[in-house]
Amino acid sequence: MARLVEFDEEQAIQKAMEVFWKKGYAATSMRDLTDAMQINSSSLYNTIGDKHKLFVKCIKHYTKMRIRAVEQRYTNFASPIQALENFIKDAADIITTEANSCMCIKATFEIEGEDPEIQVAVNAYDDFTHQFLKSLIENSQNEGEIDRSENADTIADYLTSVFIGWYNSFVLHKDPIKIRNMADFIIRQLRH
Amino acid sequence: MARLVEFDEEQAIQKAMEVFWKKGYAATSMRDLTDAMQINSSSLYNTIGDKHKLFVKCIKHYTKMRIRAVEQRYTNFASPIQALENFIKDAADIITTEANSCMCIKATFEIEGEDPEIQVAVNAYDDFTHQFLKSLIENSQNEGEIDRSENADTIADYLTSVFIGWYNSFVLHKDPIKIRNMADFIIRQLRH
DNA sequence: AAAATTTTAAAACACTTGTTTCAAATATTT
DNA sequence: AAATATTTGAAACAAGTGTTTTAAAATTTT
Secondary structure, three states, X not given: OOOOOOOOHHHHXXXXXXXXXXXXXXXXXXXXXXXXXXXXXXXXXXXXXXXXXXXXXXXXXXXXXXXXXXXXXXXXXOOHXXXXXXXXXXXXXXXXXXXXXXXXXXXXXXXXXXXXXHHHHHHHHHHHHHHHHHHHHHHHHHOOOXXXXXXXXXHHHHHHHHHHHHHHHHHHHOOHHHHXXXXXXXXXXXXX | OOOOOOOOHHHHHHHHHHHHHHHOOOOOOHHHHHHHHOOOHHHHHHHOOOHXXXXXXXXXXXXXXXXXXXXXXXXXXXXXXXXXXXXXXXXXXXXXXXXXXXXXXXXXXXXXXXXHHHHHHHHXXXXXXXXXXXXXXXXXXXXXXXXXXXXXXXXXXXXXXXXXXXXXXXXXXXXXXHHHXXXXXXXXXXXX
């Protein structure tokens, strides 16, 4: 062995993620990144790799964070319909209080099928959310809180779609009340 | 007077729009644009202006196209709820058949509040759709087809959100059936 | 037909891009 | 302490960026 890596990789990835999250992939320069990460580009290329590899790591870091947050918040919830309502309200809350929109949505629309690695990472996150919602919906259906005749996969896809639309709405209008009203509306509709 | 402009500006804008639509703003180079438009950069700067001015013109061209399409398709519809159902199905159809997603959504997430001119143009388009949907919803409510106790603005915002989510879903999964199922689901829910 | 005016094409511009090079610094092993 | 091995910082790299320049081509007015 010889000299050790000086910088904390996780911390550097976190910083890089924040830049990508705010500016997107194409609009972010390597200088932007090395400035934020506080490392030299030679160190970056030595440990992590090129711009694209770094972006992939950042997306994965982002999705890991998000998944962890959900897993922590939604263990042992009383009733599934209550958990679902809470999830919807949390989504509205996150969307209307965070500085930037969702990194995965931004990346999805920026990349649009031209980047398989990013697509796979985003899809994995999407799958997690889908599975999480689906099981809450199925459990709610079993307890008679949601119409049994509707398909749980479709409802889960539908809820995800609504959340994504909320991000867009909030970028355009910056109006938390709009989002709040929609959240109340879809909850009312779900319980029908 | 002297020499006239040789190229057809509307046609050139159309070509530029197609490139921006596919690649986004930052990832599109001036060479990409002049190649597609088949004009020299000096002509571009002489008539239209710089990259950003061109982008603004392209977004406005895009929204004008979209608005025209809706206005043509939805004049004199029998019943408002039928028109609404048709609009929802058309949205599903457009999203699952067009080559790229929506230029405005891409721009919204790429720019994210950092470009007032683009924001205004996208908002104008959003307003048009909102107003169009709202009036269909109100008329449906008056005819007793949609719950009168729900706010038409909220329902319109909600529908717009769903459509935007569909774009995201289709980029990620390329699954038209998912979208179709969601369309059927929200129509069923609206009629409650 | 000449003068005037504008558009066009090609090249050049300065600057930024992502990436690499290379010597100096720093650590580990012998 | 010397030899070895790796990271680091600064500079350099070629290619690409958005934009401008300049002279030739094209059209209208005199």
